[in-house]
Amino acid sequence: xxxxxxVKKTKVMTTASNGTVHITIDNEDFESVQxxxxxxxxIDRGGDSGPEVKQRIALGRSAMQGMxxxxxxxxxxxxxxxxxxxxxxxxxxxxxxxxxxxKKGDKRKIDAxxxxxxxxxxxxxxxxxxxxxxxxxRIKSKGSLEGKITKQQLSYFGHIMRANSLETAxxxxxxxxxxxxxxxxxxxxxxxxxxxxxxxxxxxxxxxDREAWKKTIHKVTKSRPRLNG
Numbered sequence: 001x002x003x004x005x006x007v008k009k010t011k012v013m014t015t016a017s018n019g020t021v022h023i024t025i026d027n028e029d030f031e032s033v034q035x036x037x038x039x040x041x042x043i044d045r046g047g048d049s050g051p052e053v054k055q056r057i058a059l060g061r062s063a064m065q066g067m068x069x070x071x072x073x074x075x076x077x078x079x080x081x082x083x084x085x086x087x088x089x090x091x092x093x094x095x096x097x098x099x100x101x102x103k104k105g106d107k108r109k110i111d112a113x114x115x116x117x118x119x120x121x122x123x124x125x126x127x128x129x130x131x132x133x134x135x136x137x138r139i140k141s142k143g144s145l146e147g148k149i150t151k152q153q154l155s156y157f158g159h160i161m162r163a164n165s166l167e168t169a170x171x172x173x174x175x176x177x178x179x180x181x182x183x184x185x186x187x188x189x190x191x192x193x194x195x196x197x198x199x200x201x202x203x204x205x206x207x208x209d210r211e212a213w214k215k216t217i218h219k220v221t222k223s224r225p226r227l228n229g
Contacts, residue, residue, distance in 0.1 A: 007030060011031050015046075041095070059092050059093065060090070060092050081121050082139050111146060119135060153191070157207070172200075
């Protein structure tokens, strides 16, 4: 009993600085790639979530355009349409967002996409003299899409930390060696620390109390400013 690999279907990706790796089995080379799709999520060699965010926004736009008849209907209330967007469009757009590491540019894209969705739903073109604030008031927005992503990330962090499992060990583990010179890339745990303004020691204590952690998440997400609002 052995392991059989289809060389044509098997791809190889490395996190090495040069971005290439050569693996040969029976005189056949495996294709080296810069990114790949895993469970419908795009994994980037450098850990950048930008390509995944871009892809998710495109899928969300496609879903929004596919429901055009619903947005044109005058028989469906704004409240019902809003719930449909949260349950379908935004669910597609934020799939697996718990692992995203968002840069400022990514957050702007997410904010712009959200406002595009609301304007599309209300049938308000960009050329109309209607501010984003007015649009958000009409739909009675309770928080930004980027804030909801932050909420999911913090909830996921608390769940993993309380589980004290293999996932916890992997999340807190560190790779041996030195980091490269210059400005360092933001790591996922760095975003959690920045969002909560806590160090790792304080975070470990905070997640133990589930109710207190929920209040912390609510406080953080409600204070998120819109970059395009």
